[in-house]
Amino acid sequence: MDAEFEDAITEGTKAGDWLVLAGLRALSVAVDFAYGEGGESLSVILQTSLDGGRSGIDIAHFRFAREGCRQIATLTGLSGLAPHVPQRLAPGEILDGFLGDRIRFVRIATGDYKNSSIAVHGAAR
Numbered sequence: 467m468d469a470e471f472e473d474a475i476t477e478g479t480k481a482g483d484w485l486v487l488a489g490l491r492a493l494s495v496a497v498d499f500a501y502g503e504g505g506e507s508l509s510v511i512l513q514t515s516l517d518g519g520r521s522g523i524d525i526a527h528f529r530f531a532r533e534g535c536r537q538i539a540t541l542t543g544l545s546g547l548a549p550h551v552p553q554r555l556a557p558g559e560i561l562d563g564f565l566g567d568r569i570r571f572v573r574i575a576t577g578d579y580k581n582s583s584i585a586v587h588g589a590a591r
Contacts, residue, residue: 474579474582475508475573475575475579475583475584476578477578478574478575479572479573479574479575480572481522481572482570482571482572484515484519484568485568486567486568487567487568487569488567489567490566490591491542491565492540492541492542492543492544492565492590493541493542493588493589494538494539494588494589495512495526495538495541496538496586496587496588497510497536497537497538497585498535498536498584498585498587499535499537500534500583501533501534502579502582503579503581503582504578504579504580504582505532505575505576505578505579505582506531506532506576506577507529507530507531507575507577508529508530508573508574508575508579508584509529509557509574510527510528510571510572510584510586511527511528511554511555511571511573511574512524512525512526512527512539512571513525513570513571514564514565514568515566516566518567521552522570522572523561523566524552524553524554524555525541525561525562525564525565526555526560527554527556527559529557529558539560541560541565542562542565543563543564543565544563545562571586
C-alpha cells in the first residue's frame with residue numbers, strides 16, 4: 467500500500483479516497499514528510515470506517531512542522547475495547563483496536579508548504 471500526496475501542500479483539509487482492505491487485522495504505516503519551505507503545521511490522520519465509508523474514525527494522528535522526518539505506527543483490530551465515542555485524536559496518538567474494511571488518509575495543513583511532499587507506505591495483514 468503506497469500513496470503520495472501533492473508536491474505543493476496548500477492550507478486546508480484534503481481527504482484521500484477510501485482504500486478497501488477486506489479482512490484487515492493489522493496495519494503498519496510509515497509516513498514520510500520531505501520538507502521544502504513554508505507552512506506551520508501539518509497533520510496526516512489515518513481513518514478507518516465501520517459503515518462502508520459513510521463516516522471516518524480517526525485511528526492515528528501523525529504531526530509534522532518544519533522539518534522532514536518519518537513517523538511509524540502499527541495498529542491491530544484484534545483488541546477488545548470498551549465503547550468509544552469517535553473524536554479527533556491528539557498529535558502522536560493512536561486508537562488501537564478499531565479496524566474496519568477500509569482506510570484513508572486526511573491531510574490538514576496550516577500554511578502553504580512549497581517543495582514539500584508526503585508519502586505513505588503500509589503493510590496490511
